[in-house]
Amino acid sequence: MTLQAQLDAFKTDFEAGKPPYNVPPSVIETMHRATAELIASGAAGRALKAGDRAPAFTLDDPDGKPVSSAKLLAQGPLVVSFYRGVWCPYCNMELQALQAALPDFEALGAKLVAISPQTAVNSRKSVRQNALGFPILSDTHNDVAASFGLRFELPDYLVELYKALKNDLPSFNGDPSWTLPMPGRFVIGQDGIILYAEVNPDYTRRPEPEDMLPTLRRAASVAA
Numbered sequence: 001m002t003l004q005a006q007l008d009a010f011k012t013d014f015e016a017g018k019p020p021y022n023v024p025p026s027v028i029e030t031m032h033r034a035t036a037e038l039i040a041s042g043a044a045g046r047a048l049k050a051g052d053r054a055p056a057f058t059l060d061d062p063d064g065k066p067v068s069s070a071k072l073l074a075q076g077p078l079v080v081s082f083y084r085g086v087w088c089p090y091c092n093m094e095l096q097a098l099q100a101a102l103p104d105f106e107a108l109g110a111k112l113v114a115i116s117p118q119t120a121v122n123s124r125k126s127v128r129q130n131a132l133g134f135p136i137l138s139d140t141h142n143d144v145a146a147s148f149g150l151r152f153e154l155p156d157y158l159v160e161l162y163k164a165l166k167n168d169l170p171s172f173n174g175d176p177s178w179t180l181p182m183p184g185r186f187v188i189g190q191d192g193i194i195l196y197a198e199v200n201p202d203y204t205r206r207p208e209p210e211d212m213l214p215t216l217r218r219a220a221s222v223a224a
Contacts, residue, residue, distance in 0.1 A: 076219075077195070142177075
């Protein structure tokens with residue numbers, strides 16, 4: 001089953017209010033409203049695209065060790081996936097799909113990192129819960145996400161809904177702001193130029209990991 005098929009199946013059950021979710025229709029309507037408004041804002045169109053230069057970054061892994069994009073790019077192309085947090089089931093399914101594709105990335109000489117605004121404790125939970133073999137990096141305040149054009153502020157009505165659902169982003173992220181990254185996937189070449197970019201303001205939609213393989217093969221052939 002493809003990643004998107006898994007996401008669609010989960011979304012169908014979640015929005016139907018099936019156990020164990022039991023989500024009332026009013027909650028679903030609020031989530032749909034927020035997604036529609038983010039799409040209409042055109043924010044995704046302002047994110048970095050293929051051909052743009054990727055911002056350099058250094059972020060801490062769950063053990064507090066700094067991970068530098070420059071050092072990773074010295075070894076090969078870099079796949080970067082921005083996600084919302086361990087509390088997001090869609091993100092966890094995406095991380096698992098990326099883990100399954102990791103051997104294919106590594107065979108082409110590429111490194112993979114995932115970036116979220118969550119604290120190190122929650123990043124460790126992401127790694128453990130999804131049995132990940134690649135680094136999860138903490139992007140405090142979503143500053144790196146902002147440099148890629150992904151950061152957005154949640155509208156007040158969505159903040160109130162999250163609070164009612166006990167989804168306390170300031171606690172998850174160690175940051176008082178209510179911001180998140182739009183899910184984004186990038187392949188960065190060793191020269192720092194973005195070779196592949198996929199950003200979607202609808203967090204229930206994610207590209208297949210395999211979609212990046214043609215780009216990685218071309219990068220590998222150039223490096224050879």
